Amino acid sequence: MINIVYRLKSPKFFEESIDEIELDGVVVRPTHLSICQADQRYYQGSRPAEILDKKLPMALIHEGIGEVVFDSENNLKSGDKVVMIPNTPFGDDVCRANYSYKSKFRGSGFDGFTSDLIKLESDRVVKLPDDFNNNVSAFIELITVAYQGISRFNEMAITPKDRLGVWGDGNLGYITALLLKEMCPESKVIVFGKHQENLNLFSFADETYRIHDVPKDLVIDHGFECVGSSASQSAIEQIIDLINPQGTINLFGVSEYPIPINTRMVLEKGLTVQGNSRSEREDFVGVVKLLTENPQLFEYLEKLISNVCEINSLNDLKEAFDKDSISKFGKTVLIWNK
Amino acid sequence: MIFAAILAGGIGSRMGGTDTPKQFLDLGNKPVIIHTIEKFVINNKIDKIIVLTPQNFINHTNHLINEYIGENENIVVIEGGETRNDTLINSINYIDEHFGIDDDSIIITHDSVRPFVTHRIIEDNIEAAKRYGACDTVVPATDTIVESINARTIESIPVRDYYYQGQTPQSFNIKKLFNLISSLTEEESNILTDACKIFTLKDEDVYLVEGEVTNIKITYPYDLKLANTILEDRND
Numbered sequence A: 001m002i003n004i005v006y007r008l009k010s011p012k013f014f015e016e017s018i019d020e021i022e023l024d025g026v027v028v029r030p031t032h033l034s035i036c037q038a039d040q041r042y043y044q045g046s047r048p049a050e051i052l053d054k055k056l057p058m059a060l061i062h063e064g065i066g067e068v069v070f071d072s073e074n075n076l077k078s079g080d081k082v083v084m085i086p087n088t089p090f091g092d093d094v095c096r097a098n099y100s101y102k103s104k105f106r107g108s109g110f111d112g113f114t115s116d117l118i119k120l121e122s123d124r125v126v127k128l129p130d131d132f133n134n135n136v137s138a139f140i141e142l143i144t145v146a147y148q149g150i151s152r153f154n155e156m157a158i159t160p161k162d163r164l165g166v167w168g169d170g171n172l173g174y175i176t177a178l179l180l181k182e183m184c185p186e187s188k189v190i191v192f193g194k195h196q197e198n199l200n201l202f203s204f205a206d207e208t209y210r211i212h213d214v215p216k217d218l219v220i221d222h223g224f225e226c227v228g229s230s231a232s233q234s235a236i237e238q239i240i241d242l243i244n245p246q247g248t249i250n251l252f253g254v255s256e257y258p259i260p261i262n263t264r265m266v267l268e269k270g271l272t273v274q275g276n277s278r279s280e281r282e283d284f285v286g287v288v289k290l291l292t293e294n295p296q297l298f299e300y301l302e303k304l305i306s307n308v309c310e311i312n313s314l315n316d317l318k319e320a321f322d323k324d325s326i327s328k329f330g331k332t333v334l335i336w337n338k
Numbered sequence B: 001m002i003f004a005a006i007l008a009g010g011i012g013s014r015m016g017g018t019d020t021p022k023q024f025l026d027l028g029n030k031p032v033i034i035h036t037i038e039k040f041v042i043n044n045k046i047d048k049i050i051v052l053t054p055q056n057f058i059n060h061t062n063h064l065i066n067e068y069i070g071e072n073e074n075i076v077v078i079e080g081g082e083t084r085n086d087t088l089i090n091s092i093n094y095i096d097e098h099f100g101i102d103d104d105s106i107i108i109t110h111d112s113v114r115p116f117v118t119h120r121i122i123e124d125n126i127e128a129a130k131r132y133g134a135c136d137t138v139v140p141a142t143d144t145i146v147e148s149i150n151a152r153t154i155e156s157i158p159v160r161d162y163y164y165q166g167q168t169p170q171s172f173n174i175k176k177l178f179n180l181i182s183s184l185t186e187e188e189s190n191i192l193t194d195a196c197k198i199f200t201l202k203d204e205d206v207y208l209v210e211g212e213v214t215n216i217k218i219t220y221p222y223d224l225k226l227a228n229t230i231l232e233d234r235n236d
Helices: A037-044 A049-055 A140-156 A171-183 A232-242 A263-269 A281-293 A296-302 A314-325 B032-041 B055-068 B084-098 B119-132 B174-182 B186-191 B195-201 B221-235
Strands: A002-010 A013-020 A026-034 A063-071 A081-084 A087-089 A103-105 A118-120 A125-127 A163-167 A188-193 A207-210 A222-225 A248-251 A272-275 A305-311 A331-336 B002-007 B048-053 B075-079 B106-111 B134-140 B164-173 B207-210
Touching (some): A013 B221, A026 A081, A026 B119, A063 A140, A125 A281, A140 A222, A140 A248, A140 A272, A140 A281, A163 A171, A163 A232, A171 A188, A171 A222, A171 A281, A171 A296, A232 A248, A281 A296, A314 A331, B002 B084, B032 B048, B032 B055, B032 B106, B032 B119, B048 B055, B048 B084, B055 B075, B075 B084, B084 B106, B084 B195, B106 B174, B119 B134, B119 B164, B119 B207, B134 B195, B164 B174, B164 B195
Parallel strands (some): A163 A222, A248 A272, A305 A331, B002 B048, B002 B106, B134 B207
Antiparallel strands (some): A002 A013, A026 A063, A026 A118, A026 A331, A063 A081, A087 A103, B134 B164
């Protein structure tokens, strides 16, 4: 079937293009989408020129929900609310599919969600309860990345989990700290950030500190780096300083630059460093269950929404990206009417 | 109930160079009309799709539907009329005969040669027809509109901001549409080539649904060539 896809042709320039989809899976009409930093890097053209050359034109956005239009297997009803899974495996692998070279990712390896309709394999959608907040649900994918990392941390950590440190006072830091409070209820969650006005929003955390104002005797058992970019270096350095022996360092922040790490102290303390990126179906199922059982989380997550933009035209989409790029904190949600 | 009428009654006199009506020519690997019907087939809100073709193309259309879409009891192919209005009346008569016309039923009428219609446009049509009784799909005019009565000199140049280009679907409350068509004089019938115009002539509001620049009508050989080029380009 013919489908209209709205692709980024070159930085800051979207265009309509025509695609064809087969009717052998689930067809979803996107309703609420959310902009991620990765989308913003394509839009602004801040990825290396050869990457842009290779990947564009491509539809952006890998965070979003929609309504089922058609399901070839009739498991889902037309109108069912679903969250879409951007990671798409093309063959089995020995590792988790979100780390497999055999997987492609929406808005990175192939078209993201800015289109009239989206065709997905039936295991690439997870049904949402009707009463889920749509604007928050738009960025469930981001929540699943934190969930995935925390689940793997829980499997890996061997020392006590009394004091968990989260570095970063942005979106991912907020979500990771919030999920740690739910998923590790016995632990104290301590947040380290640069901006006091952001840290003030972390009211659910046990302690918050500005990174330059940390008590000398403070220690943590495990660290979560949610900073990214070149600032990852100083965050990792501080984690290594404050962490107890045999702790784990869980990396979430994406950086365009290689980050030096003090391996001498990693060896001396016997630390484990684990990278985290993307997520898989079980993480989406896990987050939907977590949110269903803990509806109060929606209230906290709603605080993250800084812009809600209605998209009726490609110009609206452009304006939403521009607005998002100047927001210092929070998520931009797109009400997709295009 | 919600009905879709796919208007494939025209014989494509403007297409040139071929005897096959344009809706039956291939776009990519399927006939244009199949691409168009598919858009309505996946919309679960639509109870019945009525495809109206010239009498001698009914069997052909049925074969195509069976080949590309498969047996589908929600699709029926019937004969269109001489004019667009006649075709529309045939679809209403079919509905009246087989389902009856109640106060809430709506009909989405769509050109079979607009295969790039989006799901969003169809949804917005359903919503607007239910709410307002009539709607037309339009895009803002981009070219300057020039009015000339004698085809030699300009009569006027209207303010472009007030002008739109009509696309389809056009959707209506069936009862309202039926009553208005029935009230037309023969003279009115002859000049009213557009269903929305019937509404405006009778002082009934027609709501605007935003179309898409991609929702083009395949009228000329150039359009089909262009559409095929765009479609072939999709995976580059």
